[in-house]
Each structure stands twice: as C-alpha cells, then as structure tokens.
Amino acid sequence: MQFLVLSRRRTDQFSNADFERLVPSEGAQARHLYSIGFTRQIWHRGDVPGACQVVEAKDEGEVHETLATLPLARAGMLDFEIVPLKPYAGFSLLLSPSVPRRLWREASWLGQPTVTYYG
Structure with missing residues (x-):
C-alpha cells in the first residue's frame, strides 16, 4: 500500500x-x-x-x-x-465499455482533447 x-x-x-x-x-x-x-x-x-x-x-x-x-x-x-492512498479509478471508469458513449464524447472535462467513441 x-x-x-x-x-x-x-x-x-x-x-x-x-x-x-x-x-x-x-x-x-x-x-x-x-x-x-x-x-x-x-x-x-x-x-x-x-x-x-x-x-x-x-x-x-x-x-x-x-x-x-x-x-x-x-x-x-x-x-x-x-x-x-488508494488507486484512482476515474480513468478506468471513463474508458470502460460499460460507460455510456455520451460520456466518452464529453470527456473534454479532463482537460484533454475530446475522446470520440462510436463503437
């Protein structure tokens, strides 16, 4: 730990x-x-x-x-x-296929270019 x-x-x-x-x-x-x-x-x-x-x-x-x-x-x-300290789970949740695709498109709140997933 x-x-x-x-x-x-x-x-x-x-x-x-x-x-x-x-x-x-x-x-x-x-x-x-x-x-x-x-x-x-x-x-x-x-x-x-x-x-x-x-x-x-x-x-x-x-x-x-x-x-x-x-x-x-x-x-x-x-x-x-x-x-x-505990592991940060936010990134794995964002990139998980179970996360609604809408959230993938709105990922710009991370301060990174918007992630687009149309899978």
Missing part, C-alpha cells in the same frame, strides 16, 4: 545547528530507505522546512516504524502527517 508522508521540521523547538548536526546521517538513512523500496519518491517541501514523500508499506504501523529510523525523527525533530 502507498502512503503520502509530509514531514515538517520542528524549527520552533530546535536550532539550525541542531538540524545541521544530524543532516549527514539523515541523508544516508533516506538513501537507504529509497534503496530498499520503502521511499518511492521524495521532494523538499516548498512551504515549510521538511519533505514530502510517497512510501510503500503493508500498513500505517510499518510507515511509523520505518520513519522512526530517521535520525531527525529519533531526535524528536520532525512532525509527520501520513495519508493512506
């Missing part, structure tokens, strides 16, 4: 020097989590100090357990928001 993880550095409680001390080991552990397939994609956040990542785990408990291996998390320097 995939999860969206938003982390935020607790800059109100820790100094830049506190974070800088752990950044090298944090980066090494982040690379390790990517190499084992836990982290699928990762970005720096543009709104606050922290990261956004898509991770793969069997359940939310495993996500918490694995994130706890990050040095900044172990030090209590990060807050996490974890969002379970």
Whole structure:
C-alpha cells in the first residue's frame, strides 16, 4: 500500500545547528530507505522546512516504524502527517465499455482533447 508522508521540521523547538548536526546521517538513512523500496519518491517541501514523500508499506504501523529510523525523527525533530492512498479509478471508469458513449464524447472535462467513441 502507498502512503503520502509530509514531514515538517520542528524549527520552533530546535536550532539550525541542531538540524545541521544530524543532516549527514539523515541523508544516508533516506538513501537507504529509497534503496530498499520503502521511499518511492521524495521532494523538499516548498512551504515549510521538511519533505514530502510517497512510501510503500503493508500498513500505517510499518510507515511509523520505518520513519522512526530517521535520525531527525529519533531526535524528536520532525512532525509527520501520513495519508493512506488508494488507486484512482476515474480513468478506468471513463474508458470502460460499460460507460455510456455520451460520456466518452464529453470527456473534454479532463482537460484533454475530446475522446470520440462510436463503437
């Protein structure tokens, strides 16, 4: 199962020097989590100090357990928001033969060229 993880550095409680001390080991552990397939994609956040990542785990408990291996998390320097993700079914429904052909012709709401099906 995939999860969206938003982390935020607790800059109100820790100094830049506190974070800088752990950044090298944090980066090494982040690379390790990517190499084992836990982290699928990762970005720096543009709104606050922290990261956004898509991770793969069997359940939310495993996500918490694995994130706890990050040095900044172990030090209590990060807050996490974890969002379970589900597959998006909209495209498969739109292209299904059981969908009324009228909807196929009116598919321009997707922001794509209109799909025409005369089957």
